[in-house]
Amino acid sequence: MYWEKDIETIDRRKLEELQLSRLKDTLAHAQRSYYYGKIFQEKGINADSIRSLSDVQKIPFTTKDDLRENWPYGFIAVSKDELVRMHSSSGTTGRATVIFHTANDVAVWTNLLARCMFMAGMRKSDVFQNMMTYGLFTGGLGFHYGAEKIGALVIPAGAGNSKRQIQLMRDFATTAVHVIPSYALHLSTVFEELKLDPRKDTSVKIAFLGAEPHTEKMRRKIEEIYGYKAFNSYGLSEMNGPGVAFECPYQDGMHIWEDSFLVEIVDPKTLQPVADGEEGELVMTSLQKKGMPLIRYRTKDLTRIIPGTCACGRTHRRLERFKGRTDDMLILKGVNIFPMQIEKKLMDIEGVGTNFLIILNREGYNDNMTVKVEVSRDYFSGDIKQLEKLRKKIVEELKGELLITPKIELVESDSIPKGDGKAVRVIDNRKD
Ligand code: AMP
Numbered sequence: 259m260y261w262e263k264d265i266e267t268i269d270r271r272k273l274e275e276l277q278l279s280r281l282k283d284t285l286a287h288a289q290r291s292y293y294y295g296k297i298f299q300e301k302g303i304n305a306d307s308i309r310s311l312s313d314v315q316k317i318p319f320t321t322k323d324d325l326r327e328n329w330p331y332g333f334i335a336v337s338k339d340e341l342v343r344m345h346s347s348s349g350t351t352g353r354a355t356v357i358f359h360t361a362n363d364v365a366v367w368t369n370l371l372a373r374c375m376f377m378a379g380m381r382k383s384d385v386f387q388n389m390m391t392y393g394l395f396t397g398g399l400g401f402h403y404g405a406e407k408i409g410a411l412v413i414p415a416g417a418g419n420s421k422r423q424i425q426l427m428r429d430f431a432t433t434a435v436h437v438i439p440s441y442a443l444h445l446s447t448v449f450e451e452l453k454l455d456p457r458k459d460t461s462v463k464i465a466f467l468g469a470e471p472h473t474e475k476m477r478r479k480i481e482e483i484y485g486y487k488a489f490n491s492y493g494l495s496e497m498n499g500p501g502v503a504f505e506c507p508y509q510d511g512m513h514i515w516e517d518s519f520l521v522e523i524v525d526p527k528t529l530q531p532v533a534d535g536e537e538g539e540l541v542m543t544s545l546q547k548k549g550m551p552l553i554r555y556r557t558k559d560l561t562r563i564i565p566g567t568c569a570c571g572r573t574h575r576r577l578e579r580f581k582g583r584t585d586d587m588l589i590l591k592g593v594n595i596f597p598m599q600i601e602k603k604l605m606d607i608e609g610v611g612t613n614f615l616i617i618l619n620r621e622g623y624n625d626n627m628t629v630k631v632e633v634s635r636d637y638f639s640g641d642i643k644q645l646e647k648l649r650k651k652i653v654e655e656l657k658g659e660l661l662i663t664p665k666i667e668l669v670e671s672d673s674i675p676k677g678d679g680k681a682v683r684v685i686d687n688r689k690d
């Protein structure tokens with residue numbers, strides 16, 4: 259059993275009391291970090307500034323830029339020898355934002371994931387194949403620990419290597435998987451190639467889909483192809499990783515674990531709270547993290563709180579499937595990409611002109627990225643060999659930075675339309 263009934267069905271009033279006391283503790287503790295110590299002093303804030311949950315609004319937001327500017331240890335609130343684990347956001351090989359955990363942070367995170375998986379129906383008797391990248395990315399180890407806590411047999415398959423994934427699934431009668439939705443679709447084409455039908459030739463009953471936005475239609479398509487139930491899983495490295503919000507068997511929004519996270523939904527322009535049930539940017543305060551507590555962290559993810567209670571009996575509120583982001587971050591195959599990363603790399607390469615355009619496509623079930631890059635006028639001599647060398651160099655540089663391999667198309671200087679105003683950097687043609 260991994261059903262924490264008392265806390266999952268806690269009375270709202272009691273939940274809010276618990277949040278208030280944990281919020282005060284978090285503030286008192288966060289003060290020890292370089293960053294919050296400075297901010298609190300400047301603003302005259304301490305744990306006593308908080309009398310009610312809405313008093314959290316007295317504290318400034320924390321952003322990804324703050325994390326970057328105080329890299330690497332500016333946010334840790336314990337001595338370094340208390341830390342046992344580091345993770346980072348997916349994507350760049352450059353200075354990704356890093357997150358640190360104490361042993362207790364890992365235990366709390368593990369617990370939240372066990373709660374999520376149990377809620378979706380996973381049990382001790384299940385064979386769980388984790389098809390996520392292990393390593394700095396949180397999706398691998400996070401789920402791994404949670405599944406072991408439930409007592410399931412864990413196959414730490416890691417990402418990629420589709421034929422082996424299928425082989426493992428069949429040889430060990432996998433019953434539950436964790437997979438990026440775009441990869442689930444891609445994998446179905448490999449089943450086809452092998453003349454196998456996942457509905458008949460595997461025993462998978464449950465899938466956890468996470469790490470990237472996907473529509474309800476895409477979820478239903480995946481469920482249809484595989485004949486399993488797929489549950490939406492949301493998280494971000496700054497708040498541990500997966501295990502922040504997760505669907506229950508009713509599949510109608512994701513319960514966000516409010517004993518661990520204080521939720522605000524704000525208008526991304528005015529940064530003021532929106533009315534109940536309205537869409538806005540999700541802002542979260544960690545209520546249990548000790549290694550690196552974060553207060554009013556702007557996720558840049560757009561969602562809303564679904565009004566009303568859930569038929570499953572859990573009292574933690576539900577977030578609607580995510581609509582997109584307020585910044586220009588793209589997610590391709592679960593990897594976060596900022597157009598600025600591409601721009602920075604391109605501008606360092608001799609021969610590259612002034613403009614570029616990122617095009618995201620879905621071919622069959624494969625998502626890919628093409629970058630059209632203008633070649634500078636003086637470099638454009640028409641020498642095919644020279645251009646091919648440039649193209650290869652760009653592929654290598656971007657691959658090193660983004661961890662995925664883009665297709666590069668070289669185009670003439672000034673041939674990408676500029677538009678009037680902000681340059682259009684991205685065209686996303688991915689449809690369901
Ligand atoms: P990372 O910090 O690398 O774990 O990336 C976290 C980001 O991935 C989030 O802020 C979201 O933008 C995105 N993400 C993760 N899970 C989901 C999901 N289930 N639906 C939509 N977006 C998601």
Ligand code: ZN
Nearest residue numbers: 506568570572
């Ligand atoms: Zn529910």
